[in-house]
Amino acid sequence: MDKAILTSVEALTAEKNFAVGNDIVFIPDFVTALNPLFKRKVYTAAEVAYCEQFDNATLRYASTWAAKEAVYKAIKQINSTALPFKKIEIIRDKIAGKPQVTLHNNQAPIPISLSISHDGDYVWAVAIAEKI
Numbered sequence: 487m488d489k490a491i492l493t494s495v496e497a498l499t500a501e502k503n504f505a506v507g508n509d510i511v512f513i514p515d516f517v518t519a520l521n522p523l524f525k526r527k528v529y530t531a532a533e534v535a536y537c538e539q540f541d542n543a544t545l546r547y548a549s550t551w552a553a554k555e556a557v558y559k560a561i562k563q564i565n566s567t568a569l570p571f572k573k574i575e576i577i578r579d580k581i582a583g584k585p586q587v588t589l590h591n592n593q594a595p596i597p598i599s600l601s602i603s604h605d606g607d608y609v610w611a612v613a614i615a616e617k618i
Contacts, residue, residue: 553585
């Protein structure tokens with residue numbers, strides 16, 4: 487590995503003031519899990535309302551699920567206390583808007599940057615949480 491790149495990565499991670507989580511969803515497999523019970527246990531009313539406004543709601547549910555998993559994995563590195571998926575809410579202020587994370591866990595807010603992508607049969611999300 488190039489020494490300059492290695493030095494940059496080491497400098498970036500030296501303070502470890504962030505945690506990264508990611509998740510990938512294979513939509514054909516996800517479809518089999520997307521049933522009413524799963525929706526009730528995982529998604530908030532606002533998330534369901536967002537997903538259901540699209541012709542292809544399954545893609546939106548898969549995107550939101552990948553985002554929740556990515557956030558969960560990032561948060562788990564900061565706080566080992568279990569956080570139910572329904573306590574992680576992915577909000578978009580408009581259709582195809584920037585995804586925002588709200589944590590409903592009675593703790594200090596954690597700044598989280600979130601990105602969601604999809605291509606073909608796959609959805610991918612990455613979350614970067616700032617350690618405070």
